[in-house]
Amino acid sequence: MEKDTSFLLTGIKFNKKRFAGDFARFKKRKQSNDDGSVDDLSYFKREDTEAENVVVSVNKKRKRKTKAERVEGFSVFKGSDSVPVVINEATEQEENNQKELNRQNERDLRLRKKYGIHVSGNNVPSPLQGFAELSTRYGCESYLLHNLVKLGFKEPTPIQRQAIPVLLSGRECFAKAPTGSGKTLAFVYPMLMKLKQPSKDGIRAVILCHTRELAAQTTRECKKMAKGNKFRIKLMTKELMRNTDFTKLPCDILVSTPRRLQLCICKKKKKIDLSRVEYLVLDESDKLFERSLLEQTDSVVKACSNPSIIRSLFSATLPDFVEDVARTVMHDAVRVIVGDKNAASESIKQKLIFAGSEEGKLLALRQSFAESLNPPMLIFVQSIERAEELYGELKFDSIRVGVIHSNLSQEQRENVIDDFRAGKTWVLIATDVLGRGMDFKGVKCVINYDFPDCAASYIHRIGRSGRAGRIGEAITFYTEDDIPYLRNIANVMIASGCEVPSWLIDMPKKKWKKHYPRRESISTKPKDQEE
Numbered sequence: 001m002e003k004d005t006s007f008l009l010t011g012i013k014f015n016k017k018r019f020a021g022d023f024a025r026f027k028k029r030k031q032s033n034d035d036g037s038v039d040d041l042s043y044f045k046r047e048d049t050e051a052e053n054v055v056v057s058v059n060k061k062r063k064r065k066t067k068a069e070r071v072e073g074f075s076v077f078k079g080s081d082s083v084p085v086v087i088n089e090a091t092e093q094e095e096n097n098q099k100e101l102n103r104q105n106e107r108d109l110r111l112r113k114k115y116g117i118h119v120s121g122n123n124v125p126s127p128l129q130g131f132a133e134l135s136t137r138y139g140c141e142s143y144l145l146h147n148l149v150k151l152g153f154k155e156p157t158p159i160q161r162q163a164i165p166v167l168l169s170g171r172e173c174f175a176k177a178p179t180g181s182g183k184t185l186a187f188v189y190p191m192l193m194k195l196k197q198p199s200k201d202g203i204r205a206v207i208l209c210h211t212r213e214l215a216a217q218t219t220r221e222c223k224k225m226a227k228g229n230k231f232r233i234k235l236m237t238k239e240l241m242r243n244t245d246f247t248k249l250p251c252d253i254l255v256s257t258p259r260r261l262q263l264c265i266c267k268k269k270k271k272i273d274l275s276r277v278e279y280l281v282l283d284e285s286d287k288l289f290e291r292s293l294l295e296q297t298d299s300v301v302k303a304c305s306n307p308s309i310i311r312s313l314f315s316a317t318l319p320d321f322v323e324d325v326a327r328t329v330m331h332d333a334v335r336v337i338v339g340d341k342n343a344a345s346e347s348i349k350q351k352l353i354f355a356g357s358e359e360g361k362l363l364a365l366r367q368s369f370a371e372s373l374n375p376p377m378l379i380f381v382q383s384i385e386r387a388e389e390l391y392g393e394l395k396f397d398s399i400r401v402g403v404i405h406s407n408l409s410q411e412q413r414e415n416v417i418d419d420f421r422a423g424k425t426w427v428l429i430a431t432d433v434l435g436r437g438m439d440f441k442g443v444k445c446v447i448n449y450d451f452p453d454c455a456a457s458y459i460h461r462i463g464r465s466g467r468a469g470r471i472g473e474a475i476t477f478y479t480e481d482d483i484p485y486l487r488n489i490a491n492v493m494i495a496s497g498c499e500v501p502s503w504l505i506d507m508p509k510k511k512w513k514k515h516y517p518r519r520e521s522i523s524t525k526p527k528d529q530e531e
């Protein structure tokens with residue numbers, strides 16, 4: 001490949017011939033493992049009796065096969081007259097196998113239908129009936145199951161039911177599932193299971209996140225899930241970049257933004273070696289493929305050159321172009337979609353409010369605080385400048401308000417997040433830097449003070465509330481400038497099961513380019529007093 005071409009966008013196909021060995025290895029991998037003994041399986045709901053039946057019937061199948069082999073041996077001694085018996089047995093065996101396969105397929109279909117899981121790809125592994133199957137089917141180590149118990153997770157979420165078996169069976173995967181539906185565990189857990197034990201064999205897994213905040217959060221989640229094992233899980237911080245000889249860095253899982261990792265790849269001396277990476281996750285993958293991050297993401301994907309690498313893409317939004325990239329770059333990948341492709345999480349009550357003007361927005365906001373302030377609450381605006389302006393307006397009101405955007409130092413950003421998590425701040429004003437991936441427990445309400453710039457951004461922003469099955473609320477202010485784009489939001493609302501007034505449905509659709517209208521500044525000062 002030429003030096004400066006994009007790896008992701010050149011339509012590279014996996015060379016099955018060249019990697020025939022790996023290909024065969026994937027095929028050979030067993031999906032069931034009978035020796036997983038965990039003391040604590042009773043904690044998990046025993047929905048998995050069907051799965052156990054499958055394991056039992058697979059064993060039966062094995063037994064039958066042994067019988068067939070014995071018959072074959074017998075026929076050798078007995079002479080040719082026993083051959084027809086062998087053929088009959090073999091045919092019977094094949095029929096039974098086929099019947100069992102059909103039954104399994106039906107069970108899979110039923111389970112996928114129940115949880116709104118849609119899959120495409122060859123031989124997609126069966127979804128999980130429950131967490132206990134991680135042990136019975138995949139021999140998951142008991143410390144990992146104990147960690148699930150400690151985290152209070154009783155049942156897998158739909159994306160976890162399907163994506164975990166896909167990744168455990170060594171398949172690449174691109175997945176879309178609603179915000180707050182546990183995608184992090186869906187990619188971290190199989191990674192920990194596959195890595196098995198810590199090793200000093202260079203960097204073994206990489207998780208790319210679009211912001212430092214998300215990278216820090218994902219590192220923390222990884223550590224929680226890996227507790228009890230001595231995996232080296234590292235966050236790519238400025239200090240690490242500055243002070244580390246990457247040629248000597250033992251690291252099982254590295255979590256980073258694409259920019260920081262690219263800088264380490266391009267270092268002249270002691271640069272990072274990603275050629276042994278076995279697992280690569282692109283979280284918020286559609287964001288990573290946007291123009292601003294594409295080049296950096298591309299260099300990381302290219303540097304992860306291990307031919308048997310397992311790559312996966314996760315997001316709550318999966319535009320067609322990301323699917324196209326996934327299909328060209330990935331090998332025999334499985335596509336997993338949970339719910340409707342253009343929907344937001346169904347647990348969020350979505351409202352649109354016509355605020356008339358910029359002044360109207362501020363009035364409406366203050367009025368809603370006066371009627372019922374329901375913290376913690378996030379307010380999204382379209383720019384750094386507007387975030388500061390709104391903060392300037394609200395900081396003297398009797399609410400605890402904070403602000404976050406990319407012009408703050410790393411330390412300031414960390415402090416703002418810590419204060420919000422700790423409940424010291426009730427209302428956090430943010431730009432889209434916080435619009436994706438961040439998991440703040442119990443955010444009750446998201447206000448889109450400024451209309452989002454695209455449908456995906458709407459879905460991610462409002463998805464900061466209504467997480468892990470909790471109820472959330474999303475209020476979106478709009479002015480005349482935003483009216484042409486209302487229909488696009490209405491589509492998301494309809495797809496997520498919200499009621500939408502008929503006049504909105506009748507509006508014409510407008511192709512949504514990035515929507516950043518020039519807005520009047522946020523201020524209650526009379527115009528002649530503004531600086």
Ligand SMILES: Nc1ncnc2c1ncn2[C@@H]1O[C@H](COP(=O)(O)OP(=O)(O)OP(=O)(O)O)[C@@H](O)[C@H]1O
Nearest residue numbers: 153155156157179180181182183184316437439468
């Ligand atoms: N099986 C489970 N049962 C209950 N809660 C879970 C389960 N799995 C994950 N969670 C919790 O759900 C919350 C949301 O998970 P996570 O942040 O992974 O969502 P996500 O799908 O990545 O969302 P987003 O698209 O916004 O990034 C977290 O607080 C997590 O601890």
